[in-house]
Amino acid sequence: MSNEERSLIGSRTKRNVAAWHRWLGLGLTLPLLGWVVSAAVMMLVTMNAQNGLAGSYELNPHNSIDVPLSEASVSPNAMLAKLAAEHSIERVYWLRLQSRGAHLWYVVKPTPYALAMVFDARTGQRLDPLSDELLTVVAGEALVGSHVSSLTPASEYNRYYAAPRLEAVRAKLAGAQSAQLILSRDEGRTLRRLNADSERFEWWYRTFHVNQLTTHLWPWTTLLYLCAAGVMVLAALGYLLFWWRRPRGAVRASDPQQETARWSVRILHRRLGAVAGGILTIQVLVGAYLWLNLGPLEDPFRGKSSFHADWNGGFSTGRPLATAAEVLARLSNVLPNSSRPVQAIEWRVLGENDVWVVTPRLDEAPRVFDSDGAPIESLDPAEAGEIARREVIGNPSFVFVGSEPQLYMDLNRPVPTYRFRFDDPGKTDVYVATNTGQIIQRRPRIWRWFGPLLAVHMIEVTGNKSVDVVLLAAFQLLVLGMIATGLTVFLRSRPAGGA
Numbered sequence: 001m002s003n004e005e006r007s008l009i010g011s012r013t014k015r016n017v018a019a020w021h022r023w024l025g026l027g028l029t030l031p032l033l034g035w036v037v038s039a040a041v042m043m044l045v046t047m048n049a050q051n052g053l054a055g056s057y058e059l060n061p062h063n064s065i066d067v068p069l070s071e072a073s074v075s076p077n078a079m080l081a082k083l084a085a086e087h088s089i090e091r092v093y094w095l096r097l098q099s100r101g102a103h104l105w106y107v108v109k110p111t112p113y114a115l116a117m118v119f120d121a122r123t124g125q126r127l128d129p130l131s132d133e134l135l136t137v138v139a140g141e142a143l144v145g146s147h148v149s150s151l152t153p154a155s156e157y158n159r160y161y162a163a164p165r166l167e168a169v170r171a172k173l174a175g176a177q178s179a180q181l182i183l184s185r186d187e188g189r190t191l192r193r194l195n196a197d198s199e200r201f202e203w204w205y206r207t208f209h210v211n212q213l214t215t216h217l218w219p220w221t222t223l224l225y226l227c228a229a230g231v232m233v234l235a236a237l238g239y240l241l242f243w244w245r246r247p248r249g250a251v252r253a254s255d256p257q258q259e260t261a262r263w264s265v266r267i268l269h270r271r272l273g274a275v276a277g278g279i280l281t282i283q284v285l286v287g288a289y290l291w292l293n294l295g296p297l298e299d300p301f302r303g304k305s306s307f308h309a310d311w312n313g314g315f316s317t318g319r320p321l322a323t324a325a326e327v328l329a330r331l332s333n334v335l336p337n338s339s340r341p342v343q344a345i346e347w348r349v350l351g352e353n354d355v356w357v358v359t360p361r362l363d364e365a366p367r368v369f370d371s372d373g374a375p376i377e378s379l380d381p382a383e384a385g386e387i388a389r390r391e392v393i394g395n396p397s398f399v400f401v402g403s404e405p406q407l408y409m410d411l412n413r414p415v416p417t418y419r420f421r422f423d424d425p426g427k428t429d430v431y432v433a434t435n436t437g438q439i440i441q442r443r444p445r446i447w448r449w450f451g452p453l454l455a456v457h458m459i460e461v462t463g464n465k466s467v468d469v470v471l472l473a474a475f476q477l478l479v480l481g482m483i484a485t486g487l488t489v490f491l492r493s494r495p496a497g498g499a
Contacts, residue, residue: 303442
């Protein structure tokens with residue numbers, strides 16, 4: 001093959017690569033714009049967000065209607081007998097008597113990960129899944145100075161349940177605290193709270209950042225990853241062209257035409273791409289991994305793989321329980337003085353001990369008492385670890401890591417927890433509430449990788465928030481400049497008159 005033939009083949013290859021780069025860049029313009037603009041919006045939304053995306057709310061401390069728990073016509077023992085006779089339930093995780101508005105309910109948790117069962121404490125009638133009318137009552141009692149303006153059906157993922165998605169509703173609240181509450185249909189539990197900022201963040205994130213336009217995960221994730229792969233190919237082609245078109249000698253500053261050419265749109269696009277392309281490739285790779293955890297692999301990411309499917313803790317439905325009146329009489333000298341009735345009593349077992357978990361106020365952590373009425377301020381770490389082990393697959397060994405607060409959605413604030421690392425397949429860190437022994441959070445090994453990679457994705461490289469925000473904004477402007485100059489080059493290079 002002659003040198004001329006090699007030159008022709010090389011020129012044809014370069015033209016083809018340039019064409020692929022040009023058309024691929026055009027096709028990926030909208031996804032790139034969506035990713036960059038949504039990242040900028042989300043950065044602005046969260047910059048001064050209080051309590052993160054969870055927001056800050058003033059929870060109602062009491063129900064609007066005072067309903068003493070002693071008014072329950074159905075006793076706890078009768079409730080357990082009903083569960084055994086009519087529902088063939090032999091053991092329960094816990095049993096709770098609570099007031100909601102004018103209603104008194106028994107809420108039954110058969111296992112730590114099951115949907116709850118709700119019964120009218122006056123008639124014994126089963127109420128779950130809760131009707132819109134009852135969920136309106138629950139939502140209306142949630143926040144101080146707020147009322148329900150609308151309810152819409154929803155489907156929600158939640159880390160505490162074995163079910164892949166929960167039947168839920170979005171309750172829109174108006175008044176002193178405008179918000180959206182996502183409530184589970186089983187017991188009206190608050191799964192999430194959204195204020196204006198978190199709603200805006202969620203919309204931009206799902207629509208433009210991860211391109212999840214419906215609840216059908218796999219088609220949209222496939223499209224997202226195809227776009228991500230396209231961006232990496234685009235960057236590779238761009239660097240190839242950059243190498244081929246690199247200057248072959250010094251440009252004389254005295255030549256006005258060449259000096260102008262050095263800052264032409266095409267050259268500017270080339271230089272912006274040389275800087276942004278590499279960073280963008282890293283961002284896309286890291287972002288793909290992050291979404292893999294938050295999307296397709298969310299169950300193991302949230303620790304659901306550590307659920308103990310053969311759990312057999314709790315207490316038997318044949319075990320005798322003290323009535324609400326007996327519990328309140330036993331605790332009359334230790335509960336805080338209040339003109340308002342206690343909001344909830346929960347019967348449960350911690351380790352081998354029967355306890356009462358009493359909620360005097362809905363905006364404060366519940367108080368725990370043993371069956372003799374003695375308060376349990378904080379569990380011993382070893383005891384808390386043993387309680388948690390019953391809920392981890394395989395009953396593995398564990399080590400105590402330390403104590404740290406974790407956000408608890410029921411109270412919308414951090415609560416004190418013990419952190420244990422279990423020797424299960426996921427090497428899961430389990431965070432256990434120090435007073436109730438409840439598992440607040442599960443974080444497997446892949447979660448612990450998530451934090452550092454998220455910092456890379458958000459260009460948190462200095463540890464100084466102000467500096468890191470400036471760096472992230474600079475990168476976003478760099479990418480926008482690359483897109484704008486690329487479009488300009490494309491439009492200018494089109495043949496005139498369709499030639």
